[in-house]
Amino acid sequence: MTKSTSTVYPYRLRLPGPTSIPERIRLATARPILNHRGPEMRTILGEIQDLIKPLFGTQAPVLTFSTSGTGVMEASLANVLAPGEKVLALVHGQFGERYAQIARALGAEVDVVESEWGYVPNTEVIAAKLETAAYRAVIAVHNESATGAVTDLAAIGALLRDRDTLLLVDSVSGLGGMELQQDEWGVDIVVTGSQKALMCPPGLAFASVSEKARKVIERDDRCARFYLDMRKALAVVDKNETAFTCPVSLLLGVHEALKIIHEEGLPQVFARHRRLSNALRAGCVGLGLPAFGDLTVASSTVVVASVPAPLTGGEIVKHMYDNYNTAIAGARNKLSGKVIRIGTMGDISEADVMTDLYYLEQSLSALGHNVPTPGCGIAAAIEALR
Ligand code: PLP
Numbered sequence: 001m002t003k004s005t006s007t008v009y010p011y012r013l014r015l016p017g018p019t020s021i022p023e024r025i026r027l028a029t030a031r032p033i034l035n036h037r038g039p040e041m042r043t044i045l046g047e048i049q050d051l052i053k054p055l056f057g058t059q060a061p062v063l064t065f066s067t068s069g070t071g072v073m074e075a076s077l078a079n080v081l082a083p084g085e086k087v088l089a090l091v092h093g094q095f096g097e098r099y100a101q102i103a104r105a106l107g108a109e110v111d112v113v114e115s116e117w118g119y120v121p122n123t124e125v126i127a128a129k130l131e132t133a134a135y136r137a138v139i140a141v142h143n144e145s146a147t148g149a150v151t152d153l154a155a156i157g158a159l160l161r162d163r164d165t166l167l168l169v170d171s172v173s174g175l176g177g178m179e180l181q182q183d184e185w186g187v188d189i190v191v192t193g194s195q196k197a198l199m200c201p202p203g204l205a206f207a208s209v210s211e212k213a214r215k216v217i218e219r220d221d222r223c224a225r226f227y228l229d230m231r232k233a234l235a236v237v238d239k240n241e242t243a244f245t246c247p248v249s250l251l252l253g254v255h256e257a258l259k260i261i262h263e264e265g266l267p268q269v270f271a272r273h274r275r276l277s278n279a280l281r282a283g284c285v286g287l288g289l290p291a292f293g294d295l296t297v298a299s300s301t302v303v304v305a306s307v308p309a310p311l312t313g314g315e316i317v318k319h320m321y322d323n324y325n326t327a328i329a330g331a332r333n334k335l336s337g338k339v340i341r342i343g344t345m346g347d348i349s350e351a352d353v354m355t356d357l358y359y360l361e362q363s364l365s366a367l368g369h370n371v372p373t374p375g376c377g378i379a380a381a382i383e384a385l386r
Contacts (some may be wrong), residue, residue, distance in 0.1 A: 009325035014356060016145045016302035016329055017173055017196035019346035021253070025199055028256035029249045036248055042240040044255050049240070051258035054266055056190050056208045057181035063233040065205045066247045069172035069193035072205035074102050075228035076168045076189045077137070080213065081108050082222035085136035088113065088129060088165075090121040090151070093144035094333040099170055103139060111135075117335065118147045118293020118304075123155045130159060136216075137166040142190075143174030145341070146333055148304035149297045150178065157186030166213050172196060176261065177273045177301035177345040188213035194250060197273070197301055199257045199346040204250040209234065273300035276353050277344040279381040281305070283357040286380030287364055287371055292339050301345035311369055312337040319363040326359050350385065354378055 013020040021029075034040045045064070052062050065072050077099075081087070087108045089100035092115040103110045113129055115121045126138070138160060140151050153169060160167050166188040171180055175190065176197030182190050187210070194204035209217065209230060217230045232243035261269055280303045281291050289305035291298065307313045313330035314337055320326045329341040342356055357377035365371050 009323075012324070012326040012352075012355070014326055014328050014342050014352070016341050016343040017193075017345070018202050019196060019199055019343055019348075021199055021201065022257075022260065022347045024260060025253045025256045029201065029253040031249070031252050033248050034252075036245050037241060041246070041248065041251075044251060045240040045242070045246070048251065048255050048258060049237075051255070051262060052206065053208075055176050055180065055258075055261070057179070057185070058183050058190070058208045058210075060182065060208050060210050061234060061237045062206050062208045063230060063237060064242050064246060064251070065207065065228065065233070066203065066244070066250075067205050067228075068195075068202055069170070069191065069205055070098065070102075071228065072191040072193070072207050073099055073170050073172075074106070075225075075230065076191050076207060077103050077106050077108070077139070078223055078225045078228055079217045079230040080137055080166055080168070080189075080223070081106055082136070083107055084109065086111065086133050088126070088133075088135045088138045090126065090138065090140040090156075091115070092120060092147065092149060093117050093141065094146035095141045095144055095170055095172070096139075097333075099139045099141065108136070118149055120149050120151045120294070120297050121156075123152065123159065126156060127159050130163070130165065135165045137168050137188075139168045140170070142169050142171035142180065143178065143299050143301055145173040145299075145302050146304075146331065146335065147293050148299040148302050148341070149293050150174070150299050152297075153187055154181070154185040161186050166216060173301055173345070174299075177270070178299070179270055182208055182210070194254055196343075197345040198254060199260070200250060200253040204247055204254060270300065273344060275385060276348055276350065277301065277303055279350070279384040280342060280344055280353045280356060282384035283353065283377040283381035284360070287357070287361055287377040288369060289340070289364075292335075301343065303342050303344055304339050305342075306339055307337070308369075311364070311367060313340045315367055316340050316360070316363055319367060320359055323363065323366075324359040326356070328356075353381055357381055
């Protein structure tokens with residue numbers, strides 16, 4: 001019998017993305033395919049625009065791309081970088097590194113402001129760096145999924161308001177689970193994916209484009225782009241169309257997901273993410289797994305817990321999967337072995353957090369870790385929820 005058919009331990013997807021998909025959304029993705037340029041699809045695309053803009057905190061158009069998060073990170077750069085232009089990359093984790101790599105791959109000259117993993121970039125350091133060159137863009141990760149640190153985008157946006165430099169932001173694992181105010185904070189392009197707080201299958205990505213960014217995107221064509229050309233997408237977005245065949249099923253899923261999010265209420269969704277991430281973090285600390293990084297900037301959508309030696313993150317991940325059919329994450333970077341990561345985004349409740357902590361306690365004990373007292377993780381989580 002394969003694990004996923006176990007009735008004792010049903011499969012639990014507890015990664016920081018992809019996340020598990022509520023039944024209503026799965027059923028929406030199973031609906032018959034619509035004409036991708038027909039009136040029904042235009043209605044769906046129009047409603048998605050209206051429903052998704054509050055998640056970005058923008059009045060700007062939100063473009064749809066059939067790609068994963070990395071593809072739309074690439075799109076954000078490919079559409080604004082002319083050959084030889086400079087980029088300032090804020091790097092404090094794996095996804096910041098990836099954004100910088102994409103910029104380099106596209107031929108940009110990339111300067112880096114590097115901060116310790118688990119912490120966020122210092123605004124004064126960024127301000128000083130901005131005086132040294134004419135950057136086309138600053139690239140930042142809103143919610144660094146590798147470390148669980150949340151960047152102060154408002155502070156960075158304020159530095160760029162009176163400059164030509166654009167602020168491009170990867171909020172693949174933040175949007176929908178935590179506050180984002182693109183217009184107010186002065187962010188020019190925000191990119192995100194479907195498989196995290198949006199509770200949908202992977203494969204669909206969005207990018208919102210400010211007026212300031214649009215002027216750069218639409219300038220004379222020195223950027224190499226075709227499928228990810230935002231000019232093509234911008235030309236049809238107001239007609240509720242996409243430039244190329246849209247992923248109909250995924251869009252039906254996102255449409256349903258956005259309805260679910262607004263039924264709960266966006267402030268309530270953010271509060272739930274905050275409450276449950278705090279509870280899970282407290283529970284991990286109770287079990288003897290200290291929170292990784294700077295707690296003052298801790299994420300609402302992912303909990304990153306340090307693993308004390310001689311235990312390794314990989315052993316815990318394997319034990320949770322082998323014994324409890326529960327998929328959590330370790331690290332695929334320099335934190336490998338040192339942390340575990342559990343998603344607290346999308347369709348999660350207190351019950352998920354308590355179950356995580358119960359299985360985690362069992363796994364830690366089985367691996368020889370000295371759990372302080374039976375149930376101490378769950379007790380700490382309950383205390384945090386009070
Ligand atoms: N950025 C962040 C912050 C992420 O968490 C991820 C995925 O985990 C990505 C980018 C890359 O997205 P994808 O794997 O969908 O390409």
